[in-house]
Amino acid sequence: MKKILILGASSGIGLALTRAMLQSKCRVVGCGRNIQKLKQIKTEFPENFDYQVLDIRQTDLLTENLKNAVSKLNGMDICIISSGVSSDTSELNWETEHNIIQTNVTGFSQAAVFAAHYFIKQQFGHLAGISSVAKYFGNPNPAYNASKAFEAIYLDGLRLRLERKGIYVSTILPGFVKTPMIERQKHMFWAAKPERAAQLILKALERKKRYIFVTRRWRLFSWILPPLPFSLLRKIF
Numbered sequence: 756m757k758k759i760l761i762l763g764a765s766s767g768i769g770l771a772l773t774r775a776m777l778q779s780k781c782r783v784v785g786c787g788r789n790i791q792k793l794k795q796i797k798t799e800f801p802e803n804f805d806y807q808v809l810d811i812r813q814t815d816l817l818t819e820n821l822k823n824a825v826s827k828l829n830g831m832d833i834c835i836i837s838s839g840v841s842s843d844t845s846e847l848n849w850e851t852e853h854n855i856i857q858t859n860v861t862g863f864s865q866a867a868v869f870a871a872h873y874f875i876k877q878q879f880g881h882l883a884g885i886s887s888v889a890k891y892f893g894n895p896n897p898a899y900n901a902s903k904a905f906e907a908i909y910l911d912g913l914r915l916r917l918e919r920k921g922i923y924v925s926t927i928l929p930g931f932v933k934t935p936m937i938e939r940q941k942h943m944f945w946a947a948k949p950e951r952a953a954q955l956i957l958k959a960l961e962r963k964k965r966y967i968f969v970t971r972r973w974r975l976f977s978w979i980l981p982p983l984p985f986s987l988l989r990k991i992f
């Protein structure tokens with residue numbers, strides 16, 4: 756029975772991943788702030804699911820909370836970091852930007868380092884982090900896309916360190932997935948349901964893929980966007 760730690764299990768992609776893994780008889784410990792949602796999963800899967808309430812921004816508590824989570828799991832084969840926030844305003848405001856940086860940059864990297872050390876010690880493991888195709892371009896609300904670029908490059912760096920030790924690192928790059936995070940998004944295309952996203956991610960993790968586009972057609976973004984001149988990007992945004 757695989758033992759999986761998921762940060763951001765209470766909603767969206769993380770929740771769909773949690774459900775799919777529990778249905779395939781894995782043992783899962785899910786993390787997040789929303790205790791009600793975590794309790795709800797526990798009610799559905801009382802035997803194989805447990806949870807750890809944590810706020811990934813609380814740097815002084817995070818490592819201890821993750822240690823508790825892993826002890827509830829009684830080991831860890833896979834760690835998936837799905838927790839994340841985006842901007843809820845079109846204004847450029849520091850509070851929002853700072854929250855994104857604390858969650859997607861500081862919290863993300865602290866959790867990734869925790870998992871890396873754990874896997875190095877036990878000499879196996881698989882770390883997966885959810886970045887985004889937003890990493891390929893800037894956005895007038897800069898923190899979200901910049902944080903996603905940070906996550907992807909951070910995972911690239913960890914992969915260089917860990918793969919030679921037999922530890923896998925996967926970077927998940929979704930386009931649009933219909934979750935609460937993007938429910939107010941007006942212009943959406945190629946949007947996948949979270950269940951479909953979870954299915955694709957789990958299949959790719961099984962195959963130890965380094966880069967996982969969700970859905971696969973979003974790989975096009977990685978080819979088209981980086982060479983676009985600023986003058987054209989300005990027309991799009």
Ligand SMILES: NC(=O)c1ccc[n+]([C@@H]2O[C@H](COP(=O)([O-])OP(=O)(O)OC[C@H]3O[C@@H](n4cnc5c(N)ncnc54)[C@H](OP(=O)(O)O)[C@@H]3O)[C@@H](O)[C@H]2O)c1
Binds near residue numbers: 767809887931936
């Ligand atoms: N949906 C998309 O179209 C899309 C596209 C590309 C990338 N992504 C990425 O996919 C990941 C999952 O997003 P989603 O769409 O599933 O969003 P979501 O439904 O809003 O879920 C976000 C998850 O992150 C957790 N989280 C947020 N802040 C946290 C904090 N301070 N401490 C602990 N957990 C925290 C939330 O749990 P609590 O509220 O319980 O804390 C929740 O479980 C994110 O990294 C997002 O950037 C999403």
